[in-house]
Amino acid sequence: MKNESLNVYNEPLKICGTNPITGAYRDGCCNTGNNDIGTHTVCAIVNNSFLKFSKSMGNDLTKDNPLYNFKGLKEGDKWCLCVSRWIEAYNENVAPPIILESTHIKTLEYISIDILEKFNIKKK
Numbered sequence: 001m002k003n004e005s006l007n008v009y010n011e012p013l014k015i016c017g018t019n020p021i022t023g024a025y026r027d028g029c030c031n032t033g034n035n036d037i038g039t040h041t042v043c044a045i046v047n048n049s050f051l052k053f054s055k056s057m058g059n060d061l062t063k064d065n066p067l068y069n070f071k072g073l074k075e076g077d078k079w080c081l082c083v084s085r086w087i088e089a090y091n092e093n094v095a096p097p098i099i100l101e102s103t104h105i106k107t108l109e110y111i112s113i114d115i116l117e118k119f120n121i122k123k124k
Contacts, residue, residue, distance in 0.1 A: 005031050006105040008113055016043035016102040017078030020071055030080035030104045038082035039110075043102035045121060048075045050096040053089050078102075083110045090115065097121045 005013040015028040022043075023029050024036035030043045044050070046061065051073060054061050061079070062072040073079055078099070087110060089095040100120045107116070 005029065008100050008103050008105055008108055008116060010105060011101070013104060014099075014101045016080050016099065020073070020077060020079075022078060022080045024080065030102060032104055032106050039084065039106065040080040041083050041104035041107045042081045042086040043099045044079055044081045044086065044096040045099070046073050046075060046077050046079050046081075047096050049094045050089055051075070053092060053094045054085065057085070057088065059085070083107050087111055090119075095119055 007013045013029055013031065016022050016030050018028045021028055023031055024033075024038070024040040025031055030041045032039055032041050051062055060072075062074065064070065064072050081096075083106075086095055086098075090111075096119075098116065098119045098121065100116060103116065
């Protein structure tokens with residue numbers, strides 16, 4: 001039986017995004033595990049400032065990658081980000097807003113809930 005994933009509030013993890021389908025396991029959730037090399041636990045609503053920053057760091061999320069059946073992201077897309085990249089963006093004042101109900105509890109091993117709360121957007 002699979003353990004239920006939890007969010008930063010220690011509640012069941014909600015879906016982050018399905019259009020495009022996100023998550024390290026492409027299940028729409030910011031689940032993580034041994035096969036998730038980048039710890040893709042932060043459910044973000046990407047914006048152009050973040051996308052430009054990510055590209056400058058060597059990861060162009062706006063570019064299609066057919067190998068992974070990935071259509072590039074655009075502003076407003078919900079996406080499970082690597083926690084380390086979100087922290088880098090935070091340190092550069094370009095961190096995108098996040099949905100904490102859909103952000104995995106493992107994120108708290110890297111950054112405090114107090115900082116995360118400042119970027120929280122309630123899921124609609």
